[in-house]
Amino acid sequence: MKVNHQRMLKNFLEITKIYAPSGEEKGMLDYAKKELTKLGCKVYIDKAGKTFGSTAQGNLTANFKGNIKSAPFILGGHLDTVRPCKNIKPIIKNGKVITDGKTILGADDRAGLAIIFEIIRTLKENKVKHPPVDIILTLCEEGGMFGSKALDTKIIKGKEGMLLDSESNEELVVNAPKAVLFYATIKGVASHAGVAPEKGINAMQVASKAISMMRLGRIDPMTISNIGIVNGGQSTNVVMPELTIQGEARSRIKGHLEKELKHIEDCFKKAAKMFVKKVDGKTIKPEIIWKTELKYPLLNIEPKSALISHIKKCGKKFGLNIQTASSGGGFDANVLAGKGLSMPIIGVGYADEHTTKESLDIETFFQTADLVLDIVLNYKK
Ligand SMILES: [Zn+2]
Structure with missing residues (x-):
């Protein structure tokens, strides 16, 4: 028919x-x-x-x-x-x-x-x-x-x-693939870059450290991750207080994507720990706000x-x-x-x-x- x-x-x-x-x-x-x-x-x-x-x-x-x-x-x-x-x-x-x-x-x-x-x-x-x-x-x-x-x-x-x-x-x-968007906001500590840079924590430096430890790109034949958008900073004379990084991960294998997201999040958290310091007897540290959003299953x-x-x-x-x-x-x-x-x-x-x-x-x-x-x-x- x-x-x-x-x-x-x-x-x-x-x-x-x-x-x-x-x-x-x-x-x-x-x-x-x-x-x-x-x-x-x-x-x-x-x-x-x-x-x-x-x-x-x-x-x-x-x-x-x-x-x-x-x-x-x-x-x-x-x-x-x-x-x-x-x-x-x-x-x-x-x-x-x-x-x-x-x-x-x-x-x-x-x-x-x-x-x-x-x-x-x-x-x-x-x-x-x-x-x-x-x-x-x-x-x-x-x-x-x-x-x-x-x-x-x-x-x-x-x-x-x-x-x-x-x-x-x-x-x-x-x-x-399943695709998930991720957003990492790195909160540093602002300070006058010309007068008291040692009192600040540069969010960009924390992010750079994290990214240098990160697996990105093609992770395996079925899985990729990427950072695509960076937003932060307003002035060259201020230690950058905040930065947001946006990316996505995709995988055609169940479970692999979750593993990569965990890895990326862990890199930010590990980097944050490296920048903890004491200023005037007080401990200051960067903060990581991590958020993910399902793009499609x-x-x-x-x-x-x-x-x-x-x-x-x-x-x-x-x-x-x-x-x-x-x-x-x-x-x-x-x-x-x-x-x-x-x-x-x-x-x-x-x-x-x-x-x-x-x-x-x-x-x-x-x-x-x-x-x-x-x-x-x-x-x-
Ligand atoms: Zn169509």
Whole structure:
């Protein structure tokens, strides 16, 4: 069974013109809500938009009823695009959809959305046995996954599925790092640098000592740490009283990131101890304020799991040798993993995304739709 390719392409060309950069997704949300409601889905819009000031109310979640006894299969994508995306003019040329070069195409992720809409249309108009389908369409994926971070999954009953949001349909991203931001504030002691430097503790010197003892960069093939921002000091004639250092660590292996963060924190604390001193009979010492913040959780789906085996098996029917892959970035899939949902990412045929050279390979787009339809039709859990 196949989807209606031409209808899907027409739909893609139509929705790629909807203006909806990250934070201004209202137009695309309204379209998706109308379309999925028309197709018979139960649609729920959460309140995520408020958390980062979007023009859209929230993420869209939806249920499409099945007619066999099974857990739902989840299909997901994102509603926003990067810029420039005003007046997108899609052009078909040599088997690809491209733009006039003035804007992005927005196939990232409108190609994914068009596939999801077309699969629901196909299920609706054909008398065929299929499991229920849950749908998750997020806001602001490109802007830092702010939609998925505030996603309300209350109507989502499925536990696994796929995100349609990458380039190749022979690659399935199952592993991407957890990332944590860290902030170290080093409080020294201010003193007039010209008159009484010995009465002060220079925060910069404490930080330098700490950093000189620190492992940074690539720690192991799956783990990195980095210091990226330094803020402090106001005047050259004052012993620097305070300094804030900001960095991040990422790891694709459970536990390694925590170990690195502990190491970095320990270096600051150890350095602070080296600068304890007595001034006029009183002990003065630097203080370290350490804070961490989860940027996104670990994506780590077992390549031998039933879900991945099922996807690979369906791929073979289309002559596709689907391979699992790791990626260094953070995706909605990471955030959804943190909410207990297993959603590997499959490509839909776009290339050069986030540039005005972005294109969509029409054959890959069609094939992916048929493949994902097959994955849904043969899913039972
Ligand atoms: Zn995307």
